[in-house]
Amino acid sequence: MSGAELIKALIRMGIVASLNQVLDAESARIAVSEMGIVVHAATRPDTEPGEAGAERPADEDDEEQGLPRPPVVTVMGHVDHGKTSLLDAIRETKVTAGEAGGITQHIGASTVEWQGKRIVFLDTPGHEAFTALRARGARLTDIAVLVVAADDGVMPQTVEAINHARAAEVPILVALNKIDKPNALPDRVKKQLSELGLTAEDWGGDTVVVPVSAKERTGINDLLDMILLMAEMAELRADPSRRAKGIVIETRLDRGLGPVASVLVQTGTLRVGDPILCGTAFGRVRAMVDDRGERLDEAGPSTPVEVVGLDEVPEAGDVLLALADEKMAREMAANRDERRRQAELGEARPTASLDDLFKDLREGERKQLNLVLKADVQGSLEALRQSFEKLEEPEVGLSVIHTGVGGVTESDVMLAAASDAIIIAFNVTPDAGARQAAEQRHVDIRTYRVIYEAISDVTAAIKGLRAPTYREVVLGHAEVRQLFKVPKVGTVAGCYVTDGKIARRSKIRVVRDGVIVHEGAIASLKHVKDDVRDISAGFECGIGLENYQDIKEGDILEAFAMEEVPR
Ligand code: GDP
Numbered sequence: 001m002s003g004a005e006l007i008k009a010l011i012r013m014g015i016v017a018s019l020n021q022v023l024d025a026e027s028a029r030i031a032v033s034e035m036g037i038v039v040h041a042a043t044r045p046d047t048e049p050g051e052a053g054a055e056r057p058a059d060e061d062d063e064e065q066g067l068p069r070p071p072v073v074t075v076m077g078h079v080d081h082g083k084t085s086l087l088d089a090i091r092e093t094k095v096t097a098g099e100a101g102g103i104t105q106h107i108g109a110s111t112v113e114w115q116g117k118r119i120v121f122l123d124t125p126g127h128e129a130f131t132a133l134r135a136r137g138a139r140l141t142d143i144a145v146l147v148v149a150a151d152d153g154v155m156p157q158t159v160e161a162i163n164h165a166r167a168a169e170v171p172i173l174v175a176l177n178k179i180d181k182p183n184a185l186p187d188r189v190k191k192q193l194s195e196l197g198l199t200a201e202d203w204g205g206d207t208v209v210v211p212v213s214a215k216e217r218t219g220i221n222d223l224l225d226m227i228l229l230m231a232e233m234a235e236l237r238a239d240p241s242r243r244a245k246g247i248v249i250e251t252r253l254d255r256g257l258g259p260v261a262s263v264l265v266q267t268g269t270l271r272v273g274d275p276i277l278c279g280t281a282f283g284r285v286r287a288m289v290d291d292r293g294e295r296l297d298e299a300g301p302s303t304p305v306e307v308v309g310l311d312e313v314p315e316a317g318d319v320l321l322a323l324a325d326e327k328m329a330r331e332m333a334a335n336r337d338e339r340r341r342q343a344e345l346g347e348a349r350p351t352a353s354l355d356d357l358f359k360d361l362r363e364g365e366r367k368q369l370n371l372v373l374k375a376d377v378q379g380s381l382e383a384l385r386q387s388f389e390k391l392e393e394p395e396v397g398l399s400v401i402h403t404g405v406g407g408v409t410e411s412d413v414m415l416a417a418a419s420d421a422i423i424i425a426f427n428v429t430p431d432a433g434a435r436q437a438a439e440q441r442h443v444d445i446r447t448y449r450v451i452y453e454a455i456s457d458v459t460a461a462i463k464g465l466r467a468p469t470y471r472e473v474v475l476g477h478a479e480v481r482q483l484f485k486v487p488k489v490g491t492v493a494g495c496y497v498t499d500g501k502i503a504r505r506s507k508i509r510v511v512r513d514g515v516i517v518h519e520g521a522i523a524s525l526k527h528v529k530d531d532v533r534d535i536s537a538g539f540e541c542g543i544g545l546e547n548y549q550d551i552k553e554g555d556i557l558e559a560f561a562m563e564e565v566p567r
Contacts (some may be wrong), residue, residue: 069236070301071143071236071302072120075175076144086145090220106123107262119231124132128411133317136315140247143169145172173223220268245265248317254308261281270307276320278310279314279333368399371424372412375403381403384454408430427448429516476501479554481540482553489524492543502557503536506559507562508557509546520547
């Protein structure tokens with residue numbers, strides 16, 4: 001960065017400075033972080049934590065010097081295993097309801113008091129919300145409570161939740177729920193968990209497994225004890241004396257109050273009257289309300305609060321910063337707004353893609369390749385995983401962070417986005433939600449039909465040997481609505497083009513329930529009775545495939561082409 005650029009950045013923030021002027025730490029930090037540079041604060045042992053603390057930059061580094069703070073917990077697990085019931089049970093029994101008329105407010109997180117200490121629970125259970133926030137760079141959760149129903153055992157979303165928590169490096173505590181059920185088999189579940197690397201303490205491992213019944217309210221105290229114990233071991237700290245930094249967990253537009261943001265204050269103390277910057281929104285804290293509907297004048301570390309006073313509604317995952325003055329907040333908000341617009345105009349850089357990887361490797365910028373693997377059957381999944389895990393390259397770490405049978409889902413894409421991973425889809429395709437999310441978050445999904453090709457692409461990538469010469473481009477999708485048997489021609493599918501276009505020369509993939517059942521060329525493409533070269537979204541057409549008659553109603557035809565990658 002040149003001196004002139006820095007001065008320009010400062011002017012945009014409303015500070016007129018000369019080249020050799022000394023700046024206060026806050027302005028300096030914001031100016032450089034606005035330019036996309038991460039700041040690590042050097043510690044200054046000679047300053048008094050109280051006074052000087054307010055001037056220290058809000059950085060993760062000096063949290064070690066702060067005071068212990070309450071843990072923030074997310075509840076995850078398979079659907080119907082009792083996540084919501086467990087959260088309700090915890091809240092009902094332990095929320096110190098403001099004696100008279102303590103109405104619980106939904107502000108995205110709740111505070112529970114136990115043994116004289118606080119624990120914060122995020123209200124939206126499940127790993128989707130957790131990973132969506134993480135994909136935006138927000139790290140909120142200190143401990144993941146994995147709910148597993150003792151009568152049902154480990155299920156696909158249990159595995160997903162484990163992988164999501166691991167990718168985020170969040171420690172896992174297991175709540176073995178529904179222990180009241182006569183068909184509960186706790187030992188079977190513990191065996192399944194140990195196969196996933198979560199061996200219970202009474203089985204010789206170090207995973208805390210607490211039997212509970214959300215229905216009968218048993219084991220809840222033990223669970224809370226264990227959360228506090230894990231929090232203590234994690235030595236969570238934050239400095240209440242500096243300016244606040246928090247993360248938006250929910251937002252709404254209130255008729256009377258205007259934009260309202262539920263914020264989890266992570267460090268520092270947020271006070272009524274503080275000038276704040278939050279994503280592209282700015283303002284001053286006009287009022288704060290906690291999860292019991294009580295007004296607060298100040299909110300310290302690990303406190304969820306509803307903040308009123310922003311000029312527009314921010315987004316979940318936005319960082320809230322308390323600043324020295326409102327003018328600075330306004331300038332910076334405008335600045336960010338401009339940059340966000342630029343990014344939306346298509347200048348945003350992809351999170352990770354195999355093509356970028358070659359470049360980054362050559363330039364020595366990337367040292368780690370993370371993969372999410374999806375396949376049609378367990379067998380291929382295992383074959384792929386084992387082959388990838390065997391690839392060793394001293395310079396580049398390769399890590400398979402999640403595997404699953406079935407099509408690529410939005411949740412897979414969010415995990416990949418949050419972990420800077422590439423998705424390898426073997427014989428399966430992304431569904432519409434996943435495709436949209438991948439586009440938004442710039443996640444690279446690579447579809448393969450031959451294991452060898454997947455392996456050779458990834459091998460080439462980590463060895464930095466050569467960039468793939470061809471890249472697949474999806475052109476569009478059509479839905480099969482009706483089938484016609486045409487003598488001498490075979491099966492013709494009456495289709496509706498849902499997005500993009502289908503070209504006569506494109507290759508076609510037949511997708512049934514997310515699984516690729518056939519891939520090949522088009523034999524005929526007709527609109528009404530005429531042969532056409534291509535057909536766009538919103539039109540109907542008849543498609544016949546070369547050497548494939550087994551199309552079924554409801555199949556999705558994905559049209560794609562191979563495009564040469566410029567070197
Ligand atoms: P979620 O999808 O994980 O949030 O699961 P829910 O909390 O909605 O619970 C799913 C079902 O399991 C509901 O019918 C609950 O009443 C039931 N359930 C939850 N916890 C328990 C429990 O500890 N024991 C029994 N017997 N049923 C439970």
